[in-house]
Amino acid sequence: MSALNETINSEIRHPASGEAPKSSNAGKLAATAPLLLDIRDVTKRYGKFHALKGVSLDLREGEIISVLGPSGCGKSTLLQLVAGLAKPDGGEILLSGQRIASASGMVPPEKRGVNMVFQDYALWPHMSVFENIAYGLKQKKMDRAAIAAKVEEALDLLRLNGLQDRLPPQLSGGQQQRVAIARAIVTEPRLMLLDEPLSNLDMRLRIEMRTEMAVLFRRLGISVFHVTHDPEEAFAMADRLLIMREGAIDQFASPEECFQRPASREAASLLGAINRLEGIFESLPGGGLALRTDAGLVPGVFCGPGEAPRPGERGELRFRPEELKTEAELALISGHAHSLNPNHLEAVNASAGAAPIHSSVPAGTLTFRILHGTFEGTRWRSLAETQAGDRAYLLHASPVTPGQEVTLTLPTQAALLYRA
Numbered sequence: 203m204s205a206l207n208e209t210i211n212s213e214i215r216h217p218a219s220g221e222a223p224k225s226s227n228a229g230k231l232a233a234t235a236p237l238l239l240d241i242r243d244v245t246k247r248y249g250k251f252h253a254l255k256g257v258s259l260d261l262r263e264g265e266i267i268s269v270l271g272p273s274g275c276g277k278s279t280l281l282q283l284v285a286g287l288a289k290p291d292g293g294e295i296l297l298s299g300q301r302i303a304s305a306s307g308m309v310p311p312e313k314r315g316v317n318m319v320f321q322d323y324a325l326w327p328h329m330s331v332f333e334n335i336a337y338g339l340k341q342k343k344m345d346r347a348a349i350a351a352k353v354e355e356a357l358d359l360l361r362l363n364g365l366q367d368r369l370p371p372q373l374s375g376g377q378q379q380r381v382a383i384a385r386a387i388v389t390e391p392r393l394m395l396l397d398e399p400l401s402n403l404d405m406r407l408r409i410e411m412r413t414e415m416a417v418l419f420r421r422l423g424i425s426v427f428h429v430t431h432d433p434e435e436a437f438a439m440a441d442r443l444l445i446m447r448e449g450a451i452d453q454f455a456s457p458e459e460c461f462q463r464p465a466s467r468e469a470a471s472l473l474g475a476i477n478r479l480e481g482i483f484e485s486l487p488g489g490g491l492a493l494r495t496d497a498g499l500v501p502g503v504f505c506g507p508g509e510a511p512r513p514g515e516r517g518e519l520r521f522r523p524e525e526l527k528t529e530a531e532l533a534l535i536s537g538h539a540h541s542l543n544p545n546h547l548e549a550v551n552a553s554a555g556a557a558p559i560h561s562s563v564p565a566g567t568l569t570f571r572i573l574h575g576t577f578e579g580t581r582w583r584s585l586a587e588t589q590a591g592d593r594a595y596l597l598h599a600s601p602v603t604p605g606q607e608v609t610l611t612l613p614t615q616a617a618l619l620y621r622a
C-alpha cells in the first residue's frame with residue numbers, strides 16, 4: 203500500500219482496490235447558511251497535463267452541489283483534492299474556515315471530517331451489513347451499546363432492517379448502495395463526497411435512489427459534493443450545478459438557470475440541447491435576436507459569453523429535440539387563443555428563478571425532411587435534415603414517414619444562441 207493510502211481514514215478505505223476513497227457530504231441550500239467548503243483557485247497537474255486550471259467555488263452548510271461534465275474534465279480530481287487523496291499544485295481548500303489543502307500542506311483525510319461513497323460502494327465483502335456500518339464507529343472507539351443504537355438508526359433510515367446479518371454479496375445493488383450510504387452517514391461527517399454513486403444500478407433503481415438520496419440528505423441536513431456524468435441525476439439532487447469543461451468551471455448556478463441558459467455550447471449539449479444549426483445573426487424589428495439558419499429564421503436567447511452579437515455575425519443555434527412543437531401542441535401549451543398561431547408563442551415555459559426571457563415574441567419555424575423515424579413508446583423520434591443537409595433529431599407525438607417534410611416551431615426561450 204502506498205504512503206498516500208496509509209494516511210486514509212480506515213472507515214472510508216476502499217477494500218477492493220486498496221485505494222483511498224474520495225469524500226463528500228451536503229444537504230439543502232440556504233443562501234445565508236455558513237460557508238462549509240471554500241475552494242480557491244485550485245490547480246492540479248499530472249506531469250505536463252493541467253487537470254484543474256484554477257477552480258474556485260463555495261459550498262454552504264446543508265447544500266448539495268452536483269459536479270457535471272464530460273469524461274476527463276477533472277470532476278474526480280476535484281473530489282480527490284477535497285477528500286485529501288491528492289494534493290493541489292496551487293490555490294487552497296478551506297473546510298469550515300480551516301485550510302485543509304494547499305501546495306504547501308495537507309490535513310490528512312481522516313482528520314477532515316469528510317466521508318465518501320464510491321461508484322462500486324467499496325463495502326467490506328467479508329463483513330456483515332451491521333459490521334460494515336459499524337466499522338467507522340468502532341474505529342472511533344465508541345462503546346458497543348452506542349454503536350448498536352447508531353447502526354440500528356441507520357438501518358431504519360435506509361430501510362435495511364432485517365438485512366444486518368447478510369454479507370454484501372447477498373444483497374441487491376440498491377441494497378449495497380444503501381449500506382454504503384449508511385456507513386458514510388453514521389459517523390456524521392461534515393461533508394459527504396459522492397463519486398458516481400448510482401452508476402452501477404439499473405435505470406429504474408437509479409431513478410428511485412437519486413430521489414431517495416436527495417430526500418435523505420435534505421432531511422438530515424447533510425452537505426454533499428456529488429460527482430456524476432448523468433444530468434438527470436444532477437437535476438434530481440442538486441441545489442447548484444457545477445458544470446466543468448477541460449479542467450475549468452463552465453457554469454456554476456441553479457439547475458434551472460443552467461438548463462435554461464447553458465453558459466456555453468458544450469454545456470448546452472451536455473444538458474440535452476444536442477441539435478446544432480449554424481447561421482447568421484439578425485435583429486428582430488421589435489427587439490431581440492434571431493439566427494437565420496438553413497431550416498428557418500429562429501428568434502432565440504443569446505446565452506453568452508460576452509456581449510450580444512451584432513447582426514451579420516456568425517452564430518450557432520442549439521436546441522433540445524423535445525422543445526420542438528407542432529401547431530396543435532403549441533395551442534395546448536399556451537392555452538391562449540392567439541398562440542394557435544405558432545408565430546406568436548408566449549414564453550409560457552419560462553420557469554421561476556431564471557432571468558427574464560422574451561415573451562410574446564415571434565417563435566421560430568423550422569422545416570426539415572425526415573430521414574428515419576423510430577417509435578419510443580410515448581413519442582416518435584426521428585432523424586431529419588435541413589435543405590442543406592444539416593441533421594437534427596426531432597421528437598414528436600405522431601408518426602412520420604421518411605421523405606416527409608415537417609415544419610415545427612421552436613419557442614424562443616428554447617432556442618439557445620451562441621457565437622459560432
Ligand SMILES: Nc1ncnc2c1ncn2[C@@H]1O[C@H](COP(=O)(O)OP(=O)(O)OP(=O)(O)O)[C@@H](O)[C@H]1O
Binds near residue numbers: 251275276
Ligand atoms: N494519476 C493520474 N495521472 C495522470 N493523469 C491523470 C491522473 N488522474 C487523472 N488524470 C487525467 O486528468 C484528467 C481528469 O481526470 P478525472 O479523473 O478528474 O476526470 P473525470 O472528469 O472524473 O472523468 P470521468 O468522468 O471519466 O471519471 C483526465 O484527462 C485524466 O486522464
